[in-house]
Amino acid sequence: MTTEPSAPSLPREPLGDPHLRRLIVGQGLAAVVDALFLVWLTLYVLELSEPGIATGLVLVAVALPRAALLLPAGVLVDRIGPARVTAGASWLRVAVLLALGALVTFTSPSVTTVALLAGTLGAADAAYFPAALAMLPAVVPTGKLSRANALVQGAESGGDLVGPAVAAGAIAAVGFEATLGGITAMAAVAAVALSTLVRVVRRGEGARDAAGADAADGERLSSARALGAGLRYAWHAPVVRGMLAAVALINIAVVGPVLVGGAVLADQRLGGAGSLGVVLSGFGVGSLAGSLMAGWRPPARRGWTVVGGVAAIGAGTAGLAAVGHVVAATAVASLVGLGSAFLGVVIVATLQERVPGHLLGRVLSLVVLATVAFDPFSYVIAGLLLPYGTTTLFLVCGSTVLACAGLVAASPAIRSLR
Structure with missing residues (x-):
């Protein structure tokens, strides 16, 4: 069943509607801002x-409020509307960046002050991420959700790919x-761009079915x-x-091994630590390609596509156990990135289409939580397995993801998805 708001009628071209163009520009730019910042x-x-510890303190200050507030933010999204939460969180981000800019320009801020502002930005992120995802079905027709998600996720992948070089180059050229x-x-x-969509989405929200509206009103208590x-x-x-279980397990079994194990692999087999950047660039290129492929050629059989995506990630992770050259490692990392991005677009679009509108913010907050909250566990697992060698690390983690693909394939509800 789906109870998402009706969306404005769009021409055949995916970017032919001005509302959709503003949404893609707004969310795409926000993703690039995240990568650069x-x-x-x-x-x-x-x-x-x-x-040392100061850098970790500031990064934790961003991550902790974001993870802790995601689920309450999902309730907020369903209660007051995704467009208003998206716009409010976007302007809060701007305010924090302006405050940080003033401090950097006119004072010499302490690490603690920077950490506090970074934590406020993390809180804004907690509201922004599920709200931005929940806003898409209110602006985009069901048939074009995959394309819209692909463009937004493609901007995120592109930002991750070029962000480090662009940010570092700009700092070297013009300063912090x-x-x-x-x-x-x-x-x-x-x-x-995102604020201009508030009225559009509010008009669409009036088209929710009566049952969804009644349920939402009851939950306001x-x-x-x-x-x-x-x-x-x-x-x-x-x-x-x-799908939530698959996302969480992939995050646990892949993030730590690829980053931590990849660094050790690069040093031991690929010619030095510098080759890690090449391998991670391959992952980024694969992610960008996977996002665009999922949008421009939406799969006819989504259930088996999800199974295939999980299997590709597992096979790629296990394949890193056998690589001995930077070219082979980059190709395998590209496969993992492609599968991850393709799977992300398919899963998000599927949930946007099928979850009742009055619950969409809460469900998508769980998706974001499953994506970002398990990184520490993944690093711990990588650390525990690394003493047994990178071959063992990648084989164990890749096999775990392959087993997850088998469990997903055993689910009639997922297999039958179209």
Whole structure:
């Protein structure tokens, strides 16, 4: 069943509607801002202090509020609407960046001050991510959700690919202050573009079916009950439960091994630590290609596509156990990136189409949580397995993901998806 709001009628061309163009520009720019700012923040903290605990403190200050507030933010999205939360979070991001820019330009801020502002930005992210995903079905017709998601995720992959070089180059050329000013300007353009969609989405929200509206009104009595309703729905819906489990397990079994194990692999077999950058670039190129492929050629049999995507990620991760040359490692990492991005577009578009509109923010907050919250566990697992060698690390983690593909294939609800 789907109860998402009706969307404006669009021409055949995916970017032919001005509302859709503003949405893609706004969310795409926001994704690029994220990539650039993370690099800027890391380099700036290194400028303030010696490498070590200070850098970790600031990055944790971003990550903790984001993870802790995601589920309450999902309730907020369903309660007051995804467009208003997206716009509000976007302007909060701009305000934090402006405040940070003023501090950097006119004072010498401490690491603690930077960490506090970074934490506020993490809180804004917690609201922005599920709201931005939930806003897409209110603007984009069902048949074009895959393309819209592909464009947004493609912008994110492109930002991750070129962000480090662009941010580092800009800092070297014009300094920290001017670079942060440029990032803030892009964030402001994104906020303006997304704010213009508030009225469009509010008109669409009036078309929700009566049952969905009644359920939403009933949940207004208690935020805790509203959150519980979202969690119960996700648990009892086989498609949602299976996809969330797959996303979480892939994140646990892949992120740590690729980053931590990849660094060791590069040093031991690929000619030195510098080759890790080449391998990770291959992952980024694969991610960009996977996003665009999923959008321009949406699969006819989504269920088996999800199975294939999980299997490709598992096979690629296990394949890293056998590589002995940087070219082979880059090709395998590209496969993992392609499968991850393709799978991400398919899963998000599927949930946007099938989850009732009054629960969409909560379900998508779970998707984001499954994507970002398990990184520490993944690093711990990589650390525990590394003493047994990179071959064991990649084989164990890749086999785990392949087993997950088998479990997904065993689910009739997912296999039958079209």
